[in-house]
Amino acid sequence: MEKFLRTKGDVGDLPPMQEPPRGTFAPEPAPRSRELLASYFDLESPGGPLHAQCTADVGRRLAQDLPVPVHQIASLGLLRQALKTEEPGRPNPDDPRDLPVPLRSARWQNLCALTENWSGLSTGDRSRLVTALAKLGFWKTIAALVPADPVGRDLDALRLAYFRHNADAQLAGDARSAAAAFVRARGVMDAIARTEEFDPAVRYGAAAHMIVLCAKGEKQKALADMRYWLAAADEVADRAGVEMEPLHTSIYWRGVAFIPFFEGDHAEVDRQLQLAEKYALEAVALADGDTRLLALENVHPVLETSGRSAKARGDIEGAERFYRRMTEWDPLDPKAHVRLADFLMGESRIAEAREAYRIAAGLGAPYASYAHCQAARCSLRLEQPDQAHGALVASASLDRQALSPLILLRDICTDGGTGPLRQWAVDELAVRMRAAR
Template sequence: MNPDRLAAYYDLSSSHGPLHAQAVADTGRCYLTGLPLPPYQSFPSASFRTAVAEETKGRKTVVRDPRDHPASDRSAAWQRLCSELDAWQRLSADQQLKVATVLGHLGFWAVLARLPLPERASTQEAVRLAHRRYVARRMVFGGGPEVTDQLRGLLRVQAEDESLPAPMRLGAAVNLVVDHARSADSPAALAHWQSVAERLVERTPRGAYSDILLSAYWRGVSFVPFHRGAHDRVREMLDRSEHLARAALRAAGPGRRLLAQENHRLVLMTRARAAQARGRRSETEHYLRACVRVDPQDPVSHVYLADFLVLTGRRDDARASYRSAAALGPPHTAYALSQATNCRRDQVTSVPASP
C-alpha cells in the first residue's frame, strides 16, 4: 500500500498521487502564495479522512481539525491554515472564503460546518461563504429540509443576481438543476432552473464561459433526462460535455492542465454510469477503462471497473482490478481485498452503489 500518495491531505503541498490529491496540493500552493484558488470540482466525502486513517494501520491518525497536527509537522501552507482559523473573526470575507474552500478540499467538513458566518451575507464573497458552510452542514448532518432550503436559497441568490459574473450565476443554476433532479421533489422548480441555466448559456456572449465550465454545464443538466429515463438525450448532452472536455485538454496551458484533466475524468465517469444505466456493456467498460488510464493512481477508478466486471461475470479480470486498487492503498483497501478474495472463491458480495 502507498498511503503517501494521499500526503497532500496532510500537508497541503505534496503534488503526487491521484488527480484529486494533486488538486489539493495545487490549491494549497495558490492559497499559500495568495493566488486565486482554482475551481476544482472534486471534494472528498465526509468519511474520507476516517477511512484513510483506519486503513493505514496507525501510520495516519484521524485528524479532525487542521490544528490537531503538531506545529512541528505542519507545512507552510498548513500552518497558514491553522493561523487563519485561529484568527477567523478578523479575516476579510474574501480570506474566509479561501479558508472555507481549502477546508472543503481537505475534507474537514465538520470544522467548516461550525465556522461562524458574517451577520449579513451582503457581499459576493459572504454569500459564497454561506453556501460553502451549508454544503458542509449537509455533508455532516444530512440533507434535512432546513439545510436543503437554506442551501437552495443561497444558490437562488447567486443565480438570480444580475450583478454577479455570468460563470457564477451559471454554476449556481446548474447546482439547482442537479439538486432538484436528484431529489425529484419539485418538477416545476426543476424546469425553472433548467430554463434559467439554458438562457444563461444562450444569451451570454461567446467566450464568457470556459470550455471546462460549459462541459460541466452539459454534464450537470444531463441529470434531468437521466432521471426521466431519456437515455438518448443524456447521450447527446454528454457528447457535448466530452467534446468540450477534450477541447479544454488540448488548449490547456500548464496552469490549467490539472483542471482540464480533473473535469475530463468526471465526464468519463458520468458517461460510464449513463452507459450502464442504458444497458450498454461495451460502452460502459470503454469509459471505465478510460477513467483508469487518465487517473491510474486513484483506486476508485479500479474499483468501479472491477465492480462492473463482476456484474458481467468476468471474475478473473475483476480480481486483477481489485488487486490493483488494493495495491494503491486507502481509502478502499479493505473492500478491494475482500472482493478480490471473493472473486477467487466465486463468492462475490453485493456490489455497493459507491465503494
C-alpha cells in the same frame, strides 16, 4: 451487487482491535494511502490521484493569495476517518492546527495561521480559507468557524454559507438532519444562480449545478425544476454576450444530460454527454499551467457519468470503454478502479473484477476496505476461499465500522484449521455491534 454493511457506532468508543490469529491467512500489502494522499497532510506534495494534485494546488493558491476554486471531486466524509484507521499511530488531525508544528510544511503553517486569524480576515479571505478546508475534509473546523446562519449576499458570503451547510450535512448524526442541511446548501446555490450582479460564468455554473441537485428529488417535480434551471442557464449564456469557456460548457452539458435521462431518452443523453466530453477535452487542450488541473479533473466525472449512461442504455461495450478510460485518465484514484470492478462484477466477469478490486485496495483510502471485501467475494465465487481470508481480514482492519468482511469470515471459516480465524471474526463482530447500540 452485494451490500457493504457498516455499523453506525462511533469508532472512538471501540476498544483496540485484537490481532487476528497468525498463520491462518496470507496478509495483504499495506495500501499506499499516505504516499498518494500526502497533499492532504502538507498541501504541497505533487503526486497521487487528480483530487490529491488539486489539493496541493489549493495550498499553492492559498499561500499566494490567489482565488481558490471549488473543485468537482470533493473530499468524502470517510476519507480522514479511513486514513485514521489505516495508520492510527501517525498524525491524523481533525483540525489543521492539530498537526504538530515540527511536521507542518510552509503551506500548512500558512493554513493554520489563517485559521487562527479568522476574526481578522476579510470575507474574501475567509471564503478562500473555508474552500481550502473543505477540500481537505476539515468539516468540523468549518462548522466551528462559520456561523450556523451566515450573513451577507455577496459571492464570498454565499460560498461560506454553502460550505457551512455542507459541513452540517457531513457531520449530521442522522439522514434527516443531513438531508435538511443539503436543502439549505441547495438554497444557497439557488441564490448564486439568481443574482444578476455576479459574473455570468458563475451564474451559468450554478444553474447547471442546480440541475444536478434537483435530480435528487421526486421524479415529476425534479423534471420540472431541472427544465426551469436549464432555461435559466441558457438565458445567462445568451445574455452574457460572449461564448462560455469550454470547461464551463462541459460542466453544463454533463448537468443537463440528467433531463433526458429522467425522460428515458438515452440517445439524447448520449449526444449531450458527447458534447460534455468534447468540451472537456477542448478545455484540457487550451488550459495553461494555472488552469490545467481544473480541466484534467473535469474529465474524470465526465467519463464516470458516460459509463453509467452507457450501461443504463444497454451499451455494455461502451460502458466498459468509459470505465477503462477512467482508470487510464486517473490511474492512481482507487475510485476509478472500483467503478470498473463493480461494472465487471455486474457482468459476471469475476476474475477481471477481482484484479480491478485488488488494484483499488492497494491504492487505498477511502475505498480500500470495500475493495478488499469485494475482491474476497470474487475469490469465493471463483471457489478459491483461501484467497479470501487475507482480504477479509484487511477489509475489517482498515474500517472498524465494517461488518460485511467479518460476517463473511464467520460464514466461510468452517474447517478446523480456520477455527481461530472464525472466532476472531465472531468476537470482533460482537464488539462492533455493541458499539452501535
